[in-house]
Amino acid sequence: MTLFKNEFPILEFDDSGSSVIMPNHENLDLILPEKCVYGFLGDEIDEYALKNKAIKVSEFVSATKLYPVYVTKYKGYEICFSQAPVGSAAAAQFLDWLIAYGVREIISTGTCGCLVDIEESVFVIPTRALRDEGTSYHYMKPSRFVDIDKKAVGAIKDLFLERGINYIETTTWTxxxxYRETEAMVKYRVEEGCRVVEMECAALCALAKLRDxxxxxxxxxxxxxxxxxxxxxxNWAEDTLSYALELAMDVVIKIRKEKKIK
Structure with missing residues (x-):
């Protein structure tokens, strides 16, 4: 285990997987399914849970609100799903907690901003993220980009091909x-190959790599x-929220296919 020091604190990193406070420090009597959909989808998660009579198995307690954690059976597979909070730090904290209690294969879904001319509600598959946030640097050594897991990317591509869904594959700016996406910075990120921008991808990807x-x-x-x-x-792609959730559900069951529940 190594502590990498730097003049700038954000670039310092401890590669140990153990911390003073671990995500499962509460020692809850909770075992979650391996497959998880973690969505940035407004009220869509709770509405889906109500409509499909999903079971609320727990809650993640934050300083500002409680985040319900649901479990449902979907096409023969048991899936955990929950609403993700916006922002790298909050989203990573909750996902780390979910991983600590059993999730292993996760698909997130949510909106992104366009840096180049793209119509609204076009699906995008990020294959790497530019790390312009702070949280990923607590989970991974400093680097400009982080690559998204190829198994996850492959499962998304396979589903889109099966459904005939057009998509854009690109680097995303996290x-x-x-409120600091300045004119000069937008231009710079486009020059680096980013076509979209969001607030969590790099952090969640780095977290997943540390937790394997x-x-x-x-x-x-x-x-x-x-x-x-x-x-x-x-219109903030509001008409696409429910469809995106459905796609995430279908993708997560494609990852390392398990034996179906009888």
Whole structure:
């Protein structure tokens, strides 16, 4: 185990998997399914749970609210699913907790902003993320990019091919600064190959690598920063939320297929 020191604290990293406070420090009597959908989908998660009579098996307790954790059977597979909080730090904390209690194969889904001219509600498969946030640096040594798990990316591509869904494959810009996406920075990120921007991908990917689990993400375009002088939030892709959840469910059961529940 090595502690890598640096002049700048954000670039310091301890490669130990153990911490003073571990995600399962509560020692809950909880064993979650290996397959998990972790969605940035507004009220869609709770509405799906109610409609499909999913079982609420636990809650993640944060300082601001409780996040229900549901389990359901989907096409013969047991799946855990929950709403993810926005922002790398909060999203990683909750996902680390879910992993500590048993999840191993995770698909996230949520909206992203467009850095180039892309229509609303276009599906995007991120294959790597530019690490312009802080959380990933606590889970992984410093690097400019982090690559998304190939098993997860492959499962998403396979499903989209089966469904005839058009998609864009790209590098995503993960940022902590929603209100700091400046004109110069947007241009710079596009020059680096980023076509979309969001706030969690790099962190969740780095977390998954440290914990040795499979994680991938289905993004879909919402607002656009393509015209930096005329920002357009459009409709935040609200019509795509339920479909994205369905796709995430179908992708997660494609990963390392298990024996079906009878």
């Amino acid at each position: 940022t902590d600064g929603f 689990v499979i994680w991938g993400e289905i993004l879909f375009t919402a607002d656009t920063l393509c015209d930096v002088e005329n920002y357009d939030q459009r």
